[in-house]
Amino acid sequence: MRMESGRGETATATSRRSLSERAADHLRELIVEGELAPGERLGETALATRLGISRTPLREAFRLLAREGLVLLEPHRGARVAPLSLEELERTVEVMAALERLAGRLVVSRIEEEELREIEALHYDMLSAYARRDLHRYFRANQAIHFAIMRACRNPVLLDTYEGLNAHIRRYRYMANLAPERWREAVAEHEEILRHLKARDGEALAATLARHLEHKVQPLARRLRDGEGT
Amino acid sequence: MRMESGRGETATATSRRSLSERAADHLRELIVEGELAPGERLGETALATRLGISRTPLREAFRLLAREGLVLLEPHRGARVAPLSLEELERTVEVMAALERLAGRLVVSRIEEEELREIEALHYDMLSAYARRDLHRYFRANQAIHFAIMRACRNPVLLDTYEGLNAHIRRYRYMANLAPERWREAVAEHEEILRHLKARDGEALAATLARHLEHKVQPLARRLRDGEGT
DNA sequence: GATCCAAAGGTTGCATACAATTCCGACGTC
DNA sequence: GACGTCGGAATTGTATGCAACCTTTGGATC
Known part of the structure; x- marks a missing residue:
């Protein structure tokens, strides 16, 4: 239900989406649906394995979701699902x-x-x-x-x-x-x-x-x- | 609550900001000030060298700026400064x-x-x-x-x-x-x-x-x- | 018993190496 | 001459390795 792409235009070459974007979409869905609980810790290696990707694209996805406010990113302390309030x-x-x-x-x-x-x-x-x-x-x-x-x-x-x-x-x-x-x-x-x-x-x-x-x-x-x- | 980090002031633990965040801030400034011209292509290796970092944090910075709409990210075709219009x-x-x-x-x-x-x-x-x-x-x-x-x-x-x-x-x-x-x-x-x-x-x-x-x-x-x- | 310190284990941050894809030019064909 | 096709170079995408940092646990001291 969300963004076709960054800011704006038309949902074009969707098949060519990078792994990190797909990971971000996937995670966004998991977070929004409550599959990943608010406050839950998101270990990189564990999640990367679960999603079947390596840490690099996963980290890029983290950065995206942090910018959107769905994930909290604390330096050297990893990512957490943003708590509800x-x-x-x-x-x-x-x-x-x-x-x-x-x-x-x-x-x-x-x-x-x-x-x-x-x-x-x-x-x-x-x-x-x-x-x-x-x-x-x-x-x-x-x-x-x-x-x-x-x-x-x-x-x-x-x-x-x-x-x-x-x-x-x-x-x-x-x-x-x-x-x-x-x-x-x-x-x-x-x-x-x-x-x-x-x-x-x-x-x-x-x-x-x-x-x-x-x-x-x-x-x-x-x-x-x-x-x-x- | 919501990101204290954005590009918010309150430069608290500045020393503790990740390289990718600092790179994003730097690039944002370059783009906003027009140092990087609208539409200009942003080669990863070239920019990484110029900023004195490796491609990994730079790519994370690209993702951030793309989310903000300052950078256009085309799969397999690299990043460009978003054109003005x-x-x-x-x-x-x-x-x-x-x-x-x-x-x-x-x-x-x-x-x-x-x-x-x-x-x-x-x-x-x-x-x-x-x-x-x-x-x-x-x-x-x-x-x-x-x-x-x-x-x-x-x-x-x-x-x-x-x-x-x-x-x-x-x-x-x-x-x-x-x-x-x-x-x-x-x-x-x-x-x-x-x-x-x-x-x-x-x-x-x-x-x-x-x-x-x-x-x-x-x-x-x-x-x-x-x-x-x- | 509580507190502080230290070393070990684990996790993240960054850099580098390898794979996949695109771009560009040369060549050949129509 | 124009168009299409096929390498090769360059660039991006992903994976992995190493270093820095945080957390934790065990122990020693007060």
Whole structure:
């Protein structure tokens, strides 16, 4: 679900991706999915063996993920999966909300008809998943919608920044377990999003998107506040 | 929480920074200052020799800078300094403006007295530099003010993201050569910024910061539009 | 019993060596 | 003359080796 490549352009020669990039993708997935626990130590030799590569490309992958903030790199002391924290979650959401706001204002004047139709289709996919209470499909459609909106802004810097922050948020997702009333509310907000988008009302869309994100995160934050620290 | 290391100040254990990080800092400076020209090819062996290190840490530095968007990394074809483009500049400023807006809203409720006094001091440093038409000192104070505001938001994610984008913008700076009336206007905007900040008026501050940034970039964009392409 | 020191083991940091791929020029063919 | 093909050189990608550092454990001292 993440980056086709560095900053920006088109997903071209994907088959020719270097080992370190693939390792980074792999690790990112493991971290985001919680397979590698927060705070877990990442020994180079052990992980390199597990991934079937040598230490060199693995170290390059570490550097990438450290830059993204998913891995903590302490000199001469190795790499650790970045711990989760309420603090970090809240700070990340603050920034993402600002980006969503920007996207709302931008997208209405830049989106093309076909993209709008695709978003509409994704919206109905999401409703379908919601009707069946299929959380997994719901999440996928949901993410796809938000990324489609971002992409339609035609601003690679925005998209890339958003992707980077989104990876962080996704780490908390598995703790979500949407409460029924919150789920219903989220769907209602998505209806609103689509409506504003079709009406090309940038300001309203911006406000709804930001509110939507904050709502989405509130239960997570509450849960973190009660539960673990880090 | 999130990287203390980025290219953040707080040069704590400087002696303990890895070679690849120092190489990345060095290269970033060379690129931002234009020492390494946009589009220039970065041969690994040549650069490694020039920096007095081996290829391994240099390659790690490449990966970092590629993630930041300052370097273009094409598989099996090596690294190039990312070219400048009007497109990229405008897209970056769009995102930065959104971050400045966010900062304006956040900072008024989070800044501490001492930080405010420091910003005021920097403001007068800037006026001093302006009175002498000392462009270099002016730029330094200017940057310091904007970073101080960001830091006072107490959001490491925001600060880190802002820093990353700012490095891109700085690449265009040397083409600036502030026109006298624009310079005067920028100073006036800064007076406004300080006033709103002291008045704790977040909305007004947000608007002024965003406008300030856009004004700052407009001449660059115009110059690029007339001048080179890439 | 607690604290400090020291040596051993293990891990990371960097350099170098080898393999894979691309680029460039020469040659041949149409 | 243009185009395509085939080496060879150069460059990048990956693996491995060695040195520096950190951690740990054992023991000695207070």
